[in-house]
């Protein structure tokens with residue numbers, strides 16, 4: 202296995218308007234994502250998941266450390282990495298069809314092929330018949346699905362997805378999870394998938410990176426053994442429950458620690 | 474706003490009755506209601522005008538009757554005089570909108586796209602924008618005389634300000650995440666400009682142009698009243714000087730009507746092209 206994406210001691214700080222010293226969003230994050238791997242990132246809100254994804258996309262530069270893609274430092278965004286943004290980021294003046302075609306146009310696909318591909322992927326995410334709707338005529342979940350279709354249609358080697366299924370109902374989410382796994386298996390894409398859902402993480406990922414907050418760190422990377430995933434209803438497998446619990450415990454401990462830190466900070470503030 | 478609430482409530486009325494004739498009737502009723510509500514105030518003013526002239530509250534030489542005004546209007550139109558002066562006025566507006574609009578767009582894009590241009594131009598522009606067009610006219614007269622150039626330049630000033638302001642505001646307000654999508658697709662600056670920046674700023678730019686055209690129309694009449702030998706404003710001044718107040722009144726109505734039609738056409742165009750924009754800026 203070759204390493205596709207490599208984060209080495211990555212640090213990201215933001216200048217803060219509220220405090221004198223810079224805010225540390227990510228601290229000493231080291232993580233390798235292998236070629237063709239499905240890597241899931243879970244972590245509490247505000248722990249730096251979107252920050253991490255922006256760095257991988259090349260939209261922002263790390264304050265320290267380095268990020269390598271195929272062994273070369275990431276200099277900026279490029280067409281080999283597709284992003285599904287947490288806030289959808291659809292163009293309001295384009296229809297659903299237009300939004301999906303947009304990415305294909307960037308790749309220089311001919312127009313008949315663009316139209317055909319866009320229709321196919323909108324169908325895939327269950328939006329056949331909504332091709333000519335503008336984003337303001339779609340629900341939150343539908344917008345999210347257009348954003349997913351846009352990034353899938355344009356077929357990048359690496360897919361960076363920021364809570365792409367968060368706004369969907371359970372039924373649609375399950376369908377799209379299976380669809381994404383299918384696409385991943387046939388295409389051999391490398392996927393970095395951010396989620397809040399522990400079930401989703403275990404269900405989708407080959408490995409799950411559990412993050413902790415303040416500062417954002419990768420606490421542990423958990424292997425999801427491929428054997429038990431072959432079964433029918435893998436969510437009913439006892440191993441599924443064990444992994445689920447392990448991730449839950451890591452997140453829970455981090456939550457407790459954060460609350461304790463806050464209490465300490467308050468006590469200090471009172472004492473001072 | 475009003476028309477929207479009325480038209481959205483329309484299907485409800487129709488759905489209640491169910492049958493087609495009633496539906497048509499309800500629709501006709503709604504439309505009639507919409508228009509009659511809007512017409513109420515003008516009709517009241519017309520009635521007051523009629524009363525005032527019938528009872529001679531104000532002498533006829535000063536306040537002609539609505540009927541006489543209407544006849545004067547028809548007469549002016551029939552003799553071709555109205556058309557002639559109107560087309561001169563409209564030509565002036567068109568040239569000024571073209572000139573002022575281009576300058577406004579250029580300035581707006583410069584301030585919106587380049588931090589350096591913004592640093593250089595924005596402060597002075599903010600100050601410049603505070604002067605009413607009328608305030609420039611004496612100065613402009615000094616340099617340009619009172620010929621055609623004065624009119625075009627003065628009216629163009631009125632267009633430049635709203636077009637510039639709305640253009641750069643539209644560009645500076647572009648959502649960051651949309652620009653990021655452009656970056657993810659590795660767009661060149663040209664592609665970003667054409668595919669992201671312009672479409673996104675278009676509602677604001679359009680609203681600026683619309684304001685500019687309306688401002689131009691107002692400035693035009695003013696400049697023509699002040700210094701001109703042709704155009705609607707000139708005709709009005711002339712009629713006042715020879716105490717033909719029926720002509721003045723007829724022309725006031727024409728000026729108002731043209732302004733109304735201009736705004737209406739611009740709004741329809743805007744709705745047509747910017748249907749995706751639910752805010753309807």
Ligand SMILES: Nc1ncnc2c1ncn2[C@@H]1O[C@H](COP(=O)(O)OP(=O)(O)OP(=O)(O)O)[C@@H](O)[C@H]1O
Nearest residue numbers: 215216224226245246247248249250251252253287
């Ligand atoms: N541009 C920025 N400037 C300043 N602080 C920022 C910026 N972007 C993110 N942060 C801070 O960095 C931290 C991590 O933010 P980030 O958006 O990465 O969280 P997240 O893990 O994606 O959270 P969520 O699950 O809620 O989406 C937050 O505390 C946030 O306030």
Ligand SMILES: [Mg+2]
Nearest residue numbers: 250251287363
């Ligand atoms: Mg986030």
